[in-house]
Amino acid sequence: xxxxxxxxxxPPAEVAEVELYHPHGWWTKYVFSQDAKVIAIQYSVxxxxxxxxxxxxxxxxxxxxGFPGTFDFITPEAYYQFITMHGMIMVIYLLTALFLGGFGxxxxxxxxxxxxxxxxxxxxxxxxxxxxxxxxLVSSFFAPGGPTGAGWTLYPPQAIMTGTPGGQDWxxxxxxxxxxxxxxxxxxxxxxxxxxxxxxxxxxMTLMRLPLTVWGIFTATVMALLAxxxxxxxxxxxxxDRVLGTSFFMPAIVEMGEQLQRGGGSPILFQHLFWxxxxxxxxxxxxxxxxxxxxxxxxxxxxNIFGYRMMVWAIIGIGALSFVVWAHHMYVSGMHPYxxxxxxxxxxxxxxxxxxxxxxxxxxxxxxxIHLTIPMLFALAFIVxxxxxxxxxxxxxxxxxxxxxxxxxxxVAHFHMVMGVAPILVIxxxxxxxxxxxxxxxxxxxxxxxxxWVTFLGAYLIFFPMHYLGLMGVPRRYNELTDMTxxxxxxxHLNSFISIMAFIVGFAQIVFLFNLIWSIRHGREAGGNPxxxxxxEWQTPQTPPAHGNFGKDLPIVYRWAYDYSVxxxxxxxxxxxxxxxxxxxxxxx
Amino acid sequence: MTExxxxxxxxxxxxxxxxxxxxxxxSSDQRAFKNVSWGKAMMWIFLLSDTFVFGxxxxxxxxxxxxxxxxxxxxxxxxxxxxxxxxxxxxxxxIMTFVLISSSGTMAMAVNFGYRRDRRKTAILMLLTAxxxxxxxxxxxxxxxxxxxxGVRPWGNPWGAAQFGSSFxxxxxxxxxxxxxxVIFLVIVARKVWRGDYDTGRPGFFTSRxxxxxxxxxxxxxxxxxDLVWVFIFxxxxxx
Numbered sequence: 135x136x137x138x139x140x141x142x143x144x145p146p147a148e149v150a151e152v153e154l155y156h157p158h159g160w161w162t163k164y165v166f167s168q169d170a171k172v173i174a175i176q177y178s179v180x181x182x183x184x185x186x187x188x189x190x191x192x193x194x195x196x197x198x199x200g201f202p203g204t205f206d207f208i209t210p211e212a213y214y215q216f217i218t219m220h221g222m223i224m225v226i227y228l229l230t231a232l233f234l235g236g237f238g239x240x241x242x243x244x245x246x247x248x249x250x251x252x253x254x255x256x257x258x259x260x261x262x263x264x265x266x267x268x269x270x271l272v273s274s275f276f277a278p279g280g281p282t283g284a285g286w287t288l289y290p291p292q293a294i295m296t297g298t299p300g301g302q303d304w305x306x307x308x309x310x311x312x313x314x315x316x317x318x319x320x321x322x323x324x325x326x327x328x329x330x331x332x333x334x335x336x337x338x339m340t341l342m343r344l345p346l347t348v349w350g351i352f353t354a355t356v357m358a359l360l361a362x363x364x365x366x367x368x369x370x371x372x373x374x375d376r377v378l379g380t381s382f383f384m385p386a387i388v389e390m391g392e393q394l395q396r397g398g399g400s401p402i403l404f405q406h407l408f409w410x411x412x413x414x415x416x417x418x419x420x421x422x423x424x425x426x427x428x429x430x431x432x433x434x435x436x437x438n439i440f441g442y443r444m445m446v447w448a449i450i451g452i453g454a455l456s457f458v459v460w461a462h463h464m465y466v467s468g469m470h471p472y473x474x475x476x477x478x479x480x481x482x483x484x485x486x487x488x489x490x491x492x493x494x495x496x497x498x499x500x501x502x503x504i505h506l507t508i509p510m511l512f513a514l515a516f517i518v519x520x521x522x523x524x525x526x527x528x529x530x531x532x533x534x535x536x537x538x539x540x541x542x543x544x545x546v547a548h549f550h551m552v553m554g555v556a557p558i559l560v561i562x563x564x565x566x567x568x569x570x571x572x573x574x575x576x577x578x579x580x581x582x583x584x585x586x587w588v589t590f591l592g593a594y595l596i597f598f599p600m601h602y603l604g605l606m607g608v609p610r611r612y613n614e615l616t617d618m619t620x621x622x623x624x625x626x627h628l629n630s631f632i633s634i635m636a637f638i639v640g641f642a643q644i645v646f647l648f649n650l651i652w653s654i655r656h657g658r659e660a661g662g663n664p665x666x667x668x669x670x671e672w673q674t675p676q677t678p679p680a681h682g683n684f685g686k687d688l689p690i691v692y693r694w695a696y697d698y699s700v701x702x703x704x705x706x707x708x709x710x711x712x713x714x715x716x717x718x719x720x721x722x723x
Numbered sequence: 724m725t726e727x728x729x730x731x732x733x734x735x736x737x738x739x740x741x742x743x744x745x746x747x748x749x750s751s752d753q754r755a756f757k758n759v760s761w762g763k764a765m766m767w768i769f770l771l772s773d774t775f776v777f778g779x780x781x782x783x784x785x786x787x788x789x790x791x792x793x794x795x796x797x798x799x800x801x802x803x804x805x806x807x808x809x810x811x812x813x814x815x816x817x818i819m820t821f822v823l824i825s826s827s828g829t830m831a832m833a834v835n836f837g838y839r840r841d842r843r844k845t846a847i848l849m850l851l852t853a854x855x856x857x858x859x860x861x862x863x864x865x866x867x868x869x870x871x872x873x874g875v876r877p878w879g880n881p882w883g884a885a886q887f888g889s890s891f892x893x894x895x896x897x898x899x900x901x902x903x904x905x906v907i908f909l910v911i912v913a914r915k916v917w918r919g920d921y922d923t924g925r926p927g928f929f930t931s932r933x934x935x936x937x938x939x940x941x942x943x944x945x946x947x948x949x950d951l952v953w954v955f956i957f958x959x960x961x962x963x
Contacts, residue, residue: 341750363775
């Protein structure tokens with residue numbers, strides 16, 4: 135703040151700047167690597183691989199919904215298993231892992247000007263435990279009885295009872311063990327990300343000079359470290375309920391006409407624990423997306439981000455508020471009206487900081503030199519999608535509106551827009567943006583255009599009609615809708631249309647994967663800074679950055695991350711590590 | 724946005740007052756916490772996260788205890804020991820608590836001698852802490868055995884609400900696991916101190932990084948935390 139020129143270096147008390155673990159051979163360089171960049175790629179590849187499984191599961195669900203009665207192998211049990219695994223994989227094993235484990239690992243050390251994460255060994259363990267969690271999850275597909283079909287929220291008592299797929303088999307046990315492993319692994323990585331941002335920055339890098347990407351990932355990680363404990367506890371307790379026969383979440387209950395030896399537990403307690411994690415989780419996924427999209431917009435509109443300081447406070451505010459809104463997921467469970475009032479109020483208050491962010495993105499674009507590159511297209515698509523999804527969130531935040539809509543396709547449409555499509559669009563944008571840094575080559579532009587337009591328009595064609603279906607009263611979670619009065623012929627046609635769109639959008643993702651692999655060898659040479667961006671990761675001496683990131687000397691930061699189109703400067707961008715008194719010198723907004 | 728101003732005049736601007744000053748301090752150059760090492764910062768943040776874990780466990784237990792319709796067994800009677808012909812309530816728990824709190828004292832002394840680079844005393848005090856910790860776990864094992872022989876199970880017990888046994892085994896088990904892990908690491912760190920690793924700068928086996936006497940303090944942070952958690956378990960589970 136006050137330290138205008140970077141002061142004397144505060145020597146890292148515990149680790150000499152170059153005291154890094156140096157790999158000895160192929161195994162320690164590419165497999166058991168302690169380099170955050172390699173770990174990031176490992177995280178990303180694993181998350182993408184398991185994400186493809188979830189994509190296929192969504193296809194199977196859409197096959198059943200769009201063309202009911204056509205596919206015999208999709209039994210009701212199988213359908214529930216698809217739903218459960220699709221939701222869990224997408225939210226936790228793909229989005230959380232990719233944003234924090236993937237982008238966090240790659241970008242944090244590079245963007246704050248560090249050689250690596252503060253504790254690379256713990257960071258490596260984090261990935262391997264994550265991989266173990268994924269393998270346990272995958273193994274449930276091959277376990278007797280198949281994976282759990284409890285719904286992605288795993289509500290007890292049904293999650294551990296006969297009749298729910300995997301409830302009395304291996305499914306639910308493997309699911310819970312996998313989640314516990316994931317949380318342990320994530321905690322190891324998360325501690326690294328937080329400490330690296332707080333304590334491991336290079337000279338001149340104040341927190342208020344951090345790129346918003348780092349702010350988003352940092353805040354999300356802090357939230358995750360405080361929210362995942364609730365899920366951890368819920369998983370441990372449910373595991374005991376299932377394995378040891380305790381009754382934490384089990385009320386007195388009759389199963390198949392037989393009174394169980396259970397009683398006195400509270401299923402609502404699980405819901406509280408789950409959503410105390412579950413709602414922050416939405417923002418654990420959204421905040422990194424907010425941060426990344428801010429940087430994409432600023433870079434590709436060649437303009438400083440509007441209201442940087444407000445953006446930072448909005449991120450922190452959203453993070454804090456998201457811990458006091460969880461019960462809006464439980465309106466239909468029933469609660470005292472005053473609680474409903476409280477949680478509706480806090481929920482709607484979140485609209486204020488998020489609206490600030492949306493306005494600031496739009497004002498950043500305002501009169502900018504907008505380059506419609508692929509990352510920019512995805513960033514723009516994100517803004518639109520996030521506003522759309524956010525507006526339906528205002529509907530659902532109100533108790534009286536939520537109760538009739540809660541079990542309909544409207545909710546499916548809402549959270550897929552706001553938490554599924556919007557962050558995924560940012561992930562795509564971010565991959566197109568940083569791929570040149572990771573590989574040294576650009577992704578193919580033509581394939582990128584194809585991928586963007588099919589994904590963007592396709593996502594709308596999938597999820598927009600779902601809002602209408604929901605308002606008509608078409609319920610979610612049902613595998614068979616044909617006999618319902620709400621399922622008119624036209625509604626079923628709409629359902630079939632959604633399914634066809636889902637297949638097309640899914641296909642576009644395979645084109646994207648092809649592009650990712652093909653461009654490693656055949657992409658256009660990118661050079662070190664193809665987007666002419668200011669942040670430190672583009673200023674590395676080598677591309678891709680070598681072990682230790684910055685060569686002999688760490689960069690010194692002289693300015694914030696958004697000096698684009700500065701009047702009087704030679705270029706339309708001034709990297710953060712370029713000294714000089716030109717550039718932004720006043721409060722931006 | 725004063726911090727993006729580039730005057731290069733060598734002058735320092737006046738420090739902002741009030742909340743702005745606090746924000747300025749937190750976000751200042753390189754490190755948010757100036758004299759805090761990476762390891763110590765990481766331990767504090769981990770403990771914050773772990774607080775939430777224990778908080779959730781305790782809140783869940785309290786929810787179960789308040790909402791159950793079957794009477795909750797009386798802890799004073801359940802945790803009484805028959806000594807010399809009379810039942811003394813909570814006597815074992817009192818001794819366990821005393822032992823664990825004493826171990827915090829020896830840990831604090833170990834930290835002190837660590838900073839004086841007194842290898843011998845530091846290592847001995849850490850081992851003493853570990854012994855006290857192991858004693859605590861041993862007494863906990865005794866307590867578990869006693870309750871199990873009396874018929875307490877995770878799914879039920881002879882005296883009342885089934886959640887009594889479930890919560891008891893889960894919470895004390897989770898805490899006991901923390902103590903056990905602490906004992907293991909105390910022994911590891913004590914060995915390193917004894918061998919002089921922190922004087923010679925011998926790199927760690929896994930991390931290949933040099934250790935410092937500060938590791939004793941970081942170990943101590945964890946140990947005091949586990950101790951503090953026990954105080955809450957004692958208050959909420961045994962005294963309630």
